[in-house]
Amino acid sequence: MTVSGIEVFHVAIVVGDMQAAMDRYSRVLGVEKWSWWDRLPEGSPARVVYGPGAGTTFELISIESDSDSQFHQFYKQHGEGVQHIGFWCSDLKSSVKAALEAGGEIVGGLTDAQGNLVVHVKPGDLDALALKPQLFVNANIGFTLEYFGPGSEQMYHDWFKGDYAMMIKPAPWEAG
Numbered sequence: 001m002t003v004s005g006i007e008v009f010h011v012a013i014v015v016g017d018m019q020a021a022m023d024r025y026s027r028v029l030g031v032e033k034w035s036w037w038d039r040l041p042e043g044s045p046a047r048v049v050y051g052p053g054a055g056t057t058f059e060l061i062s063i064e065s066d067s068d069s070q071f072h073q074f075y076k077q078h079g080e081g082v083q084h085i086g087f088w089c090s091d092l093k094s095s096v097k098a099a100l101e102a103g104g105e106i107v108g109g110l111t112d113a114q115g116n117l118v119v120h121v122k123p124g125d126l127d128a129l130a131l132k133p134q135l136f137v138n139a140n141i142g143f144t145l146e147y148f149g150p151g152s153e154q155m156y157h158d159w160f161k162g163d164y165a166m167m168i169k170p171a172p173w174e175a176g
Contacts, residue, residue, distance in 0.1 A: 005090040018062035029053040084144035092149030
């Protein structure tokens with residue numbers, strides 16, 4: 001079975017030392033520009049940067065203090081490594097449903113400064129769920145999937161402004 005309508009646009013890596021990781025990824029993968037994510041709540045136990053290189057965008061998530069977030073749990077269990085891969089999904093509900101039917105579950109516990117929250121649901125609850133345009137799904141394949149549906153690209157436009165197309169592969173539905 002092939003899942004259509006999804007495209008990779010970033011790879012997220014949890015790291016222990018943000019500056020050392022930025023330096024390493026710049027040297028090895030050619031990342032020339034990093035942009036700090038400014039949407040985390042004040043006092044967040046993690047910091048996030050994005051940088052384009054090697055044909056994709058890398059999201060580095062540094063562990064700054066103790067927390068029970070999915071990123072901290074990953075770091076405690078695995079150390080540094082790929083925690084999730086971000087996908088544009090033209091049909092968010094169908095993409096999430098396919099992952100859930102394959103045994104995945106929506107991962108909870110992420111709240112951004114705008115109050116967007118990701119929660120756990122059982123597969124049978126999906127049709128009643130009012131999906132946000134961004135969801136994390138544990139598909140039991142070694143890393144978490146992060147799905148972004150139509151409308152979610154606006155936060156990247158707002159953040160990167162004129163650098164959007166350089167920093168992030170634009171969403172496929174934006175192609176004119």
